[in-house]
Amino acid sequence: MIQIPRGTQDILPKDSYKWQFIEDTLIDVCEKYNYQEIRTPIFESTDLFVRAVGDTTDIVNKEMYTFKDKGDRSMTLRPEGTAPVVRSYIENKMYGDPNQPIKVFYNQPMFRYERQQKGRYRQFVQFGVEAIGVEDPLIDVEILSMLMAFYESFGLKDLELHINSIGDFDSRKEYQKALQEHFRPSIDEFCSDCQSRIDSNPMRILDCKKDKNHPLMATAPKITDYLNEESLSYYEKVKSQLDKIGIKYVEDPNLVRGLDYYTHTAFELMSTSDGFGSITTLAGGGRYNGLVEMLDGPKETGIGFALSIERLLLALEAEGIEIKNPHTLDLYVVTIGEEARDYASVLLSRLRKNKLTVDMDYKARGVGAQFRDADRKGATYTIVLGENELETGQVKLKHMATGEEVETSIENLGEAIK
Missing domain, CATH: 3.30.930.10 (Bira Bifunctional Protein; Domain 2)
Structure with a gap:
């Protein structure tokens, strides 16, 4: 794989x-x-x-x-x-x-x-x-x-x-000479990287993670004394x-x-x-x-x-600081039947143009499975769209957290959600 x-x-x-x-x-x-x-x-x-x-x-x-x-x-x-x-x-x-x-x-x-x-x-x-x-x-x-x-x-x-x-650059030049004099007598006690840096860039020895606890690190000359x-x-x-x-x-x-x-x-x-x-x-x-x-x-x-x-x-x-997920799903459309699924696709397109975040079931699952899917996705509202709703043009807008339902027309669904 x-x-x-x-x-x-x-x-x-x-x-x-x-x-x-x-x-x-x-x-x-x-x-x-x-x-x-x-x-x-x-x-x-x-x-x-x-x-x-x-x-x-x-x-x-x-x-x-x-x-x-x-x-x-x-x-x-x-x-x-x-x-x-x-x-x-x-x-x-x-x-x-x-x-x-x-x-x-x-x-x-x-x-x-x-x-x-x-x-x-x-x-x-x-x-x-x-x-x-x-x-x-x-x-x-x-x-x-x-x-x-x-x-x-x-x-x-x-x-x-x-x-x-x-x-x-002038201060660094003098400081590098002082570091070479400080480290060179014992440079064989340091890692191979530090041994190569003693001539090319002795300041980098101070930045070494392997030898940071070597006693000579604590007694090394301070650059502020050479400024x-x-x-x-x-x-x-x-x-x-x-x-x-x-x-x-x-x-x-x-x-x-x-x-x-x-x-x-x-x-x-x-x-x-x-x-x-x-x-x-x-x-x-x-x-x-x-x-x-x-x-x-x-x-x-x-x-x-x-x-x-x-x-x-x-x-x-x-520090235990949590970033909360700002993503919200305004509406999940639960559908019953092929005609309702086709209509829901058009409805979602219209609602998205109205700046709402909406989704539906694309796996042709049962009503119960769709409600569980809406809950997993954190939908704020759901509607059920079936043959009866298509005929009457009315749906029940359900608030998932409280269970409260409000009847509204499909035409005004976006405004009802807002």
Whole structure:
């Protein structure tokens, strides 16, 4: 039997309404912050992700779904959202738009070949936000405010915002030297990934999940001690403004994020709920000051974040927050006989044009079975349509919850339901 690919999932009708509710809620928050949707292709040139994400990252080295197209070009299924947005920003010359910064959101599937865990899939849906075209601590604060508004709009309370500054490129250069001096004498005690990162990208050692409890992690140099005056001033302004608008945060000196294009503000949102599990990250992001130029664009900067809808669902479950199914069936037509079934089909078409949600039996079952079907489907009202009702043009509209019946004409059935 052909089965679903490992690391993917079917979102069935019994659950899809939750996704629709979450996406509608997130889009509503985006509109309040004046962010508009962007949609990019599901696959891009492999070179886009190699250059933007970084050839030392796990995403590029281990997790990308890459293939050759019929023109022998290397293509990759989109593993993350920022690089495609920046590519589109450059290609469509959005930097020339008088409305700056460019503020966009996306809601798209991503693909990474990684080990499946609870809330982590090889195909997953990422909702992300990007603000490109301005470098200002206040836009960083807006992004962080938006992130918190996303989760708080669902009633989530067990949240902890972690922030850090990874400085500009000059600050990072000095910091990376300090990390190499700190870790190199004992690097053979670390995993093979960390051993390869000691020269190529030592900051990524701090992000290692395998060696996170190694004693040297706790004593590693803090990047905030290596920030130059400009970077430190930027970070202090972000923190000051967060304090003014009442957003609580935890300073996390080991928070470096996994992608090479981040500079200055970096952040992650964690769930502190007891029932959430060992991997607590809900969302993450940061500022990227060199990415646009890296992809042959103008000297523009940006900031953004992305969240996994799968993990947002887990957070709601952990805090016992239920999403109610908004779907209602206004009317179920119980039919007796072939003529009544034919007429019911026409009646349903008319009622649907009247903006009612209606259904009928399509399996020619008995009356009792049809009523049970109406009950399973949660119908608010039912009518019985048979030879007598067709002759008189009158039906009894039954409220399924109370059993109350009201007689009405078939002609006025829609108004009676409303």
